[in-house]
Amino acid sequence: MDGESGGEAERKVKKHKGKHDKPKPWDEDPNIDHWKVEKFDPSWNDGGMLEVSSFSTLFPQYREKYLQQVWPNVKSALKDYGISCELNLVEGSMTVSTTRKTRDPYIIVKARDLIKLLSRSVPAPQAIKILNDDMQCDIIKIGSLIRNKDRFVKRRQHLLGPNLSTLKAIEILTGCYVLVQGNTVASMGSFKGLKQVRRIVEDCILNVQHPVYHIKVLLMKRELAKNPALENVSWDRFLPKFKKKSVKHKKIKTKEKKPYTPFPPPQPPSKIDLELESGEYFLSDKKKSAKKWQEKQEKQSEKTAEKKRKREAAFVPPKESSGRVPDPDRSEDKNEMTEVAMSLKKKAKEFKKHEANENINAESFIINTSKPQSSKKQKSH
Template sequence: STTMASSTTGDGVSEAQTGKKSKKTKNQVDESELLTVPDGWKEPTFTKDDNPRGLLEESSFATLFPKYREAYLKECWPLVEKALGEAHIKTSLDLIEGSITVCTTKKTFDPYAIVRARDLIKLLARSVPFEQAVRILQDDMACDIIKIGTLVRNRERFVKRRQRLIGPKGSTLKALELLTSCYVMVQGNTVSAVGPFSGLKEVRKVVMDTMKNIHPIYNIKTLMIKRELSKDPELRMQSWERFLPKFRHKNLAKRREPKKKTVKREYTPFPPAQPESQVDKELATGEFFLRESVKKRKKMEEVKVKQAEALTKKQEERNRAFIPPKEKPLMKKTTKAPTEGKLDIEAIKEKVKRAKTKKLGAPPVNPAPPTSSTTDKKKKKAKSKG
């Protein structure tokens, strides 16, 4: 019952034929023009009573499968035979050639069963597991194998875009599967999808856009909005353009203005002036009429001036290595507190002397008591003076 907004076109056709003016807006369409399906309606199954005589000719399809798929096909082959046996279709697996063949039998009554069997073997060859591939035998199921190998030339770019479709840990692919109710398998240069027709259409659009460098998240966002809008019966007759997001394509890589601009010169019919020769320049400055000795002297002076400039430059460069860099003070200078009184230097000196004498083991230096010999000498001196 999900009707898309894209089908609401051609609203002006009935008005032009009848010539009547309707009060409906541009976005609205007459409901009789829409193809609607009743809720819960299902296509009746094709039985043997519909085709009792069977098929006139035998039809067959074959497909090749890669070598790495051989082990899995061997394992699930009895299940494949059983599933196709119910539709009266004969299958054969050729491991030497690497091919699977399906063909109709005399008992086959459904003419479309062989096409479903062909799709089943295609999916099995494209690495789709049997549990998902067998769903193709149901009436409301279809499959789509999208070839993406030739859409991008650069191999590295192709691998990046294919990985973008899968997403981190397969999250983008899982979101796409939930929204479209399809099983999607990205394998090599193809994308295989199994599900209802409406879902397959959306899957193909997302895959193709991803390969055209449009991120799948944009399409997933629009699908989510469309799913919510389809639940509202009032919006069924209206256009959904106003609800859907519009993503602008920003190409930041391209510059609007070129990096190197070339300015076109004005066209002049006259050729450019001939460049002046060395003689012309000398004539203009007056050097041409000077003597050879004067010319040489002038040239030597010019050379000496240039040499002096070069020498001073070189000397400056050499001296740079000897210029010390400015050092930052490690700690801030603290103002020392003023001492209360002057230090007694003499007292400190005596302390140091005592410490030294103690270390040497000498007796402390004390004033010695006067001996008898010294007293006699003093007395004699006193007498002689008297």
């Protein structure tokens, strides 16, 4: 028993996970382009579809008239691929579904994208191009990225630019068709181009980077792609790095919260209560009007007096200064100056004395000292 269990364990150990992940002969074949999307051949699926698949989408009311005019062209384009379509004007919807003639299983997804683009205001000739194998689409929802409506409108305008110049530049550099409509941006093109368009749109609406900076980077990438020596080299050192400038925003004034009290504030006195307190309530109408007129006259007189004072203030001459006003700072400076002057005089006297001592002749000093001694000796004799 032990031997059998040991053999089973060895077999289990020998099994490895990627036994089917072996290199295939066509993986390294230079004649095969793995990125190429081959056109679908109906002979690949002679049996057709086993189940009916269908998609439907709503469209806005303003598109109703245009869709009625264009529907025959859309119907004929879908008929070539074995897809049936229906336009329901009562419900305001478009429906596409597979038939027995459908051979390509992925064409129903393309038909779904077609009716989505038509509902998002893409012209029918442009929308029909989505049925090609090399064409993809992406509908970017930008309405929910920002709450403030005014900011949303301004940032959406940045995508368009003056005379749609920014939008045209994005279309040329990415190789995609881009349509900004309402709360969505519909784009059609290759997978690489769609990825670039989505990044530009989201960065613009979220205020991360302006589309113009993205356009500059794409232009530089296009130029670098022309150089075959830089094909396998990182381009980060060539591309510009844009720093976001810090813009001063207005400070929002916040109101200080008052301490919470469970009791309601006291009711302010009414007009009648104030009249009762002042005693005006019991006056007659004549006295009330006379009092109002008197108050009005007093206010007018105060205002006229104030205006007169302001007018006359311009004609009053300034007062002339009779003498120099003593400045405490200046007096302190004077004291400091006198002290400095005195110290300099002292130093000068000391210097003169020192010079006088240095200029004394030694011989004359000896002679002068000897003369009075001799006289003294004579006197002593």
